[in-house]
Amino acid sequence: MSDPILVEVTRGPAVESVHRGAAIVTDGDGRVVWSIGEDRPVYPRSAIKALQALPLVESGAADRYAFGNAELALACSSHSGEARHAATSAGMLAKAGRDVATLECGAHWPSGAAATQELARSGGAPSALHNNCSGKHAGFVCLACANDIDPRGYVGIDHKVQRYVAEAVGEVTGHKLDAATAIGTDGCSIPTYAIPLSRLSHGFAKLATGHGVGPERAKAMARLRAACAAEPFMVAGTGRFCTRAMELFGPRVFVKTGAEGVFCAAFPDQGLGVAIKCNDGASRAAEVIMASLIRRFVPMSESEAAAFKALAEPSLVNWNGIVVGGLKPAGALLQ
């Protein structure tokens, strides 16, 4: 992994830290349009939640429970555990006649600092609803319940829910999940399968275009993208990159972060899919890489470009509000 330096972190006149990584951009026919660094299998983690949500839609569960954009966007989310996120997860479960006790993702304090402070201030304690994956998991529970599957153990690799999910991800990415595929356990306890960056990128090009999948799947893909574009807050949370980028660009950009520096995107108007891995797992760098690819491939107005600068080249501000440095794409990423 001798991938190039893609992001520099500056402080004063010097580069203080650097991040290496790889990124691949693919069109709907699977042609690599642009790439940097080495193609290899990576755990996609939460970056593929929109693909993992396909069975929820395709099975009819989303219709049975009359899910709107908020619920579908939350099913694709890594949310900050803010009040509306937790309440929407609870609402999804209630539609299936279930509650938080059915969730198997584990509890943690909200990943959003302000949400944690608010929860503690109100005397509350974190539940599985605050887990950043609770929307995805509520979707899994609903997928099971709508199809008369016992949801118990739904995080297990052999449970029908995970088999449907793995099948959808395998079909869309074109990566056969077999004995050679490294399988890890995700933070929320479901399996995560290592998939080559090029395959992930092609999967997101299919999400962007609907090419190479059947009409039902293409419809489900478009519906999930539209839901996230309509409810970007639900996909992440206040101030977060995914939320802010989709608020800014609407349906023209679908982006989804994953743990350990993975980031995926679909650019529907260009018919392109993107997969990124920052080698050291840093989200701050994966975001700058993603922003540079949005700048490269997605036409934007001057005012959009100006607004996007805060995400693309974020400043580092200290506790007294002084700008002490920033992040920026390195030369290799700009060529």
Place this chain on the structure above:
Amino acid sequence: MSDPILVEVTRGPAVESVHRGAAIVTDGDGRVVWSIGEDRPVYPRSAIKALQALPLVESGAADRYAFGNAELALACSSHSGEARHAATSAGMLAKAGRDVATLECGAHWPSGAAATQELARSGGAPSALHNNCSGKHAGFVCLACANDIDPRGYVGIDHKVQRYVAEAVGEVTGHKLDAATAIGTDGCSIPTYAIPLSRLSHGFAKLATGHGVGPERAKAMARLRAACAAEPFMVAGTGRFCTRAMELFGPRVFVKTGAEGVFCAAFPDQGLGVAIKCNDGASRAAEVIMASLIRRFVPMSESEAAAFKALAEPSLVNWNGIVVGGLKPAGALLQ
């Protein structure tokens, strides 16, 4: 910066992320005993707080205010903002007839998650006392007040306090701070000067041995090390690497982390100093690098080695308590 991979992060059967970096180990005469990666200037950030605290002791301020181990350790700390940290900072200021209003580090929520939840639950709000640098800053204020210097503006590069601090750091590291030295602003608003890793490493070898400095300075160094060994909680906080390592090894190991993957140490019994930079700024990796150098250079009993494993090769545990992976030193670090 083509430094080797020093730390691997695994998940299931695969390496998920990697961290590159450099490290230099030096003896009291400035001889490089062991090194990996490239020597170059880095911002030492909070890793040199023990050197920055020298003027507090050498000027007589610490004696004038009868500082004990807790206060001196806090002056060298990046603390988690737990109640005892904040109270000790306030106590240091009170001895100089000052209070939180004199601090110029800025306020932030405690860096320790449990401390933040506790503060919010009690209806409190963060002040500059909770800033992880408040002990160092209380020390700066006391240095000023004990020497009839107006503390106002003490974070400024031209203030007498910062001039004393820069002089001490320059002398101990042997790095002349001149026009060629990159100067950044730290999170707490004081200047941070870029110093070559080899010079930092030698500075910590002097801290370990007292070689190459005058008798008064050697005495101040030993006093600060002893204070941190006696009060390791004050140097970081509950569960933190610096605290746990010094609890385990006592005066045999002085370690101090800094932001952006810098980590320094003094091993007094071996007469060695250590300076580490993880290139991407990750603390999790700098800790594993430091642990591997402690293992290499500091003799330890079997029970100490067993207890140290949790810091040296930490497991990654998910929200359901399942071990999903871990961090470990890469081959280059073990050679």
